Amino acid sequence: MSHDHISVGKRVLDIEARAVNALKDSLDEQFSLACEQMLKAKGRVIVTGMGKSGHVGNKLAATLASTGTPSFFVHPGEASHGDLGMITPDDVVLALSNSGETAEVLAILPVIKRKGTVLIGMTGRPTSTLAQLSDVHLTVAVDEEACPHNLAPTSSTTAALAMGDALAIALLEARGFTPEDFALSHPGGSLGRRLLLKVDDIMHSGDALPAVTTNTSVSDALLEMTRKGLGMTAVTADDGTLAGIFTDGDLRRLLDRDLDIRKASIAEVMVSNPITIAVGHLAAEALQIMESRKINGLVVLDADNKPLGAFNMQDLLRAGVV
Secondary structure (H helix, E strand, O other): OOOOHHHHHHHHHHHHHHHHHHHHHHHOHHHHHHHHHHHHHOEEEEEEEHHHHHHHHHHHHHHHHHOOOOOEEHHHHHHHHOHHHHHHOOOOEEEEEOOOOOOHHHHHHHHHHHOOOOOEEOOOOOOOOOHOOOEEEEHHHHHHHHOOOOOOOOOHHHHHHHHHHHHHHHHHHHOOOEEEEHHHOOOOOHHHHHHHHHHHHEEHHHHHHHEEEOEEHHHHHHHHHHHOOOOEEEOOOOOOOOEEEHHHHHHHHHOOOOOOOOOOOOHHEEEOOOEEEEOOHHHHHHHHHHHHHHOOEEEEOOOOOEEEEEEEEEHHHOOOOO
């Protein structure tokens, strides 16, 4: 028997999209209160939930933690056997349960309330036990699950996930969380490299910096480029400031001119006022400049317009920025 898998997939996506879209109408003062409680907490946001809600809670705790709100997940079953000691009065507990009647979650509520810890409930039933015992309640009710039997948690978990993301981003913006802050939570992998790596970290400096003076001959400048292997050289004035650059591309264009490279000075053929970048800028910024201007390398300048280093696209590739 054949099935129209594409039609089923589209139906599921339509149902879940409607569920998420409907959440906008449920956002009220309780959402603002939840954000305020999390913002003013001296401790952490402790997320808990059982089953599929627990999986969503795990993801939400990770999202909060990586966007400026210290948070971790506590399994409600383990909480009843010692892990409740992780929760303090300075924390905020965010408990997820679609029914609001999950036994493992309800079992730990008396201790949470006794500690005086703020309790935020996220349920699909505002009249449920969890909702009624919560200091703040977020409704994530859905009209139907995407499951044809209306049983498997699908739309409900998607709605809870979306509400969690709404909380995390609202808190992120309230804290003024920056890309640099985000990078400090993600130092590994390409994300950390793109957000933390600076041009200072990848540039060739000191003896490795290709540089000649304006009175250097073109042939000697080519030797400098060959020795340093960056496909370009900085050209400096008498006071050490950058006067221009000369690249492999400039050399190819030079071959069409009737010029004796052994006698001509680099000042005659260099590019004056080239595109550069200041020391301290992010490597990701350098990549954007190079891609938008269609150039293969950049000279790094200090505050006095003197060359400190240089790098090319291969250096960005090796550093994992590209």
